[in-house]
Amino acid sequence: MSRGGAGVPEAGGGTRTLAVWCPDWPAVTAAVLAGLPADRPVAVVSANRVVACTAGARADGVRRGLRRREAQARCPELYVAQADVDRDARLFEPVVAAVDSLAPGVEVLRPGLLVLAARGPSGYFGSEQAAAERLVDEVAAAGVECQVGVADTLSAAVVAARRGLLVQPGASAAFLAPLAVAELAQEPGTSAPERAELVDLLRRLGLRTIGDFAALSPTDVGSRFGADAVLAHRSARGLPERPPSARRAPPELVVELRCDPPVERVDAAAFAARSLALDLHARLAAAGVACTRLAVHARTGNGEEHARTWRCAEPLTPEGTADRVRWQLDGWLTGRSGSRPTAGVVVLRLEPVEVVSAGALQLGLWGGVGEGDDRARRALVRVQGLLGGDAVQVGVRSGGRGPAEQVTLLPWGDERVPVLDPAAPWPGRVPAPAPATVPVEPVEVQLLDAAGVAVAVSDRGEVSAPPATVVRAGRGSPVLAWAGPWPVDERWWDPAVAQQGFRAQVVVGARAPDAGRGSDVGREHEQGLLLRGGAGCWHVEGVYD
Template sequence: MTGATDSVRVVVVWVPDFPVLACGAQDGVPVAVVHRGAVVACSASARAAGVRRHMRLPTAQARCPGLRVVERDLAAEVRLFEQVVHRVEAEVVPRLEVIRPGLLAAPARGAARYWGGEPQLSVRLVGTVAELGLPARAGIADSTFVAALAARRGDGVVVPADGDAAFLSPYPVGVLGVPRLAELLKQLGIRTVGDFARLPAGRVAERLGTEGIGAHRVARGGSARPVSVRTAVQDHTVQRLFEAAEEQLDAVVFVALALADELHERLAAAGVVCGRVEAAVETADGRILTRIFRHEGRLSSRAVAERVRGVLAAWSETGLLDAGDGEPGIRRLALRPDGIAPDTGSQGAFDGERDTPVEVERAAARVQAVLGHRAVARIVEAGGRGPGDRIRLVPVGDIPDDGAGASGGTWQGLLPAPHPAAVYPVRRPARLTGADGAPVGVAGRLELSAEPAFLSVDGRRPAGVNGWAGPWPVLERWWARDGGRRIARMQVTTDDGHAWLLLVDRSRWWVEAHYG
């Protein structure tokens, strides 16, 4: 049979700034949610100050000095958005697709007939999400891509049938999501989607290749994906039956990781990719719960498993996994690919997430097979107050435990941004003195005994102090008789052009990190 395309009407619901809402930010506070040193979302007040998505963190902080920086917590986003998905499925449309937390899509034709028309469907969806205290916008078009743009333009925008191309025409070519192609088109004097759409398809295929063909199809109002290949989708479904009902969610997540690996191998062997993955869980009492994720060939196996983890946690918190009087646990987990298409590279209509490129994962697996599983690790941000506490090494292929990603929580004494460029594994001895040469001390109320004037590191010649901030106290495990720690940190700049992070412990100064 031939797989479905986006030829039907589609409604998209978008919750603006969803990562900011998921971190619990207060209204009016400039907030930036960051991942790997770049802004992935920001609040309206931060945008007003000049902060933008994809901006590097130092640039964002320079534009908005009072910016509150929060590390992205994808699991929290999945849990919060699962409430939206559950409510929308129960009250408005019976089946939908989660593109990413904060953005969902659903077939619009049948739902619009039920609710009295497409504008009425949009109003119903926005109102349903608003009941959960979240702002939302809805857009309807012939394709998911254009419906998402319509939702971003304003609430309740309905693009007429066969009107996708006209709607896209005035947009800049960069909206097509292919940066290299957009740059080339600009160099050729083609700046709008409409200009690009008017080019002959044959000339586009000849000069711009597969990437250009897909973008040109979108520009003309078609689907971002090629026509689906003839394939039996069920042939690629992977599943695992548990001998006994599994009650530990972490065990189910590790099975999801193995299933995702198997699914990707099957798709690669067939030369295809999938646009979506449906995760299905069968409980011990016979209920089946499903959730659809946008995939577009971009999610690594670990990222798929993390999606499953977030959904399972949300279902558990909302009681959907409770067995009542029946047998508890999960009997079966299945991953079913949907939207099968030839593997022609990135499908590129939406921002995807791929934490580790597949080539790197495969190379790491080969090294691990020779040197051991822990021989190849990746850096994961973790919870902690000091710079050394906030980094953990996790073997490639492993899913970080809950502690490894707890960087978004509230940590009393957390070192403020910007973060140091180098953290020393072993503290370097230092001497911080006042103008009279006497050591600077820190009193119980965080009062300095003298204003810092000179800093010596590793016994070298002292440099003059021309700026400092702090001290910030850290009191950890205060209840432990032998394991407690009471320290204070300071940031110090010297007249030789260096910036240091100092730590005072039992009246002795140490260099913990270097800013540059």
């Protein structure tokens, strides 16, 4: 741990902030769950681009923003995992618990990054240097590497943590000044998503360093740029990101849920969190405020309590609130935080620690942000409450070869983890484009040749005669084109689940619906079908538009 920055401490000094940063956290968690050695190159991708990677991957030229194919070309032994914020949050809970055991008052910015006031730990351990070293040792005991930074402001402390520095009091602006302006958008836990656009604009204006940006007049920044630029400018000048006007929430905004029966499972806790989050945001909207810091409290039937504070760069949404409650309770109920409760949760309480005016939000022309989505969420929660959690399901892209296998249906609001990894190699997978419609149950059809005889497929994959007609529900449609068949031989080593047969694609002519007088009644339109079967029996696996 080293010291950085120079200058004379300011009068009063202000509140110092200590940040604990775990490098490459998404890649670290992916490697842990996969059981990979520490030296194995790992990359995490989202939308087919690298969003995080380990030091071993960077040594081979892998960088954030690279396409997956290019990253694998640079590092052939690269292990690639899909981004999963729920996974990152679950495995981060032991780190938060370790820090909280030494220094209460921890605030989680995102999985992999937390902050707390430096005064308590530095006073207890004798100095900021000693406190930082003790925190590093405590986190290392939990099996995780971390770096600690201390500065006058939150954003400066986060930047210092990435370098393992303790910035002298009053020297935050001088510490940030020579750094590239891109540092203002480096950490999503302290900046809004549009910060990257601001950084790009500042570069095009010739402002290359944070000091160049800080030299601008606050009046000019406020008149030329948006609200996020004003916050970024305050950070560049070494001032607190949020002005002192941010106020504590009134007590009537606190929401509480008494669980009867007690909640002992994570899925039940997630269901309760969704309804409680909707109640909280309804009260916030009625008061004209939005929450930026949220405290989640849980109490068991035996009197055990668990509390955690979450800080966000932007006002929380109902989904964001429910996610944070689920992450926290997941780590506690499963024992990942180090102390598993001896009874179920009987009281769950959400307390807005800090709120801002709803005017800070970008409102839509016809209502608040996500007003329609909020009504839909309420309706879905209501349906689940009446009919059960499985009554509302959403599809998640999964792994597999057939179209039905590539979708996993999960209850709405649950963690979206597919049954099979879609990024794994699936030789023999049905190529793109995917069918627009996939029947819940395969539809049986007959595939006939020109003589009306069922088309059979030999062991060599040869058809007995070219397909001429597809019969569905007693009605025949002429085959205009066909391709295949291709063999299907899956899990041949396990007779209980082995699947064998063939797939074929056909284009048939179907009757267009009667569009009314003057329409071309009787006109044929084309429709593509994905068939699976053989031995005279075929089923429709998918329908192409």
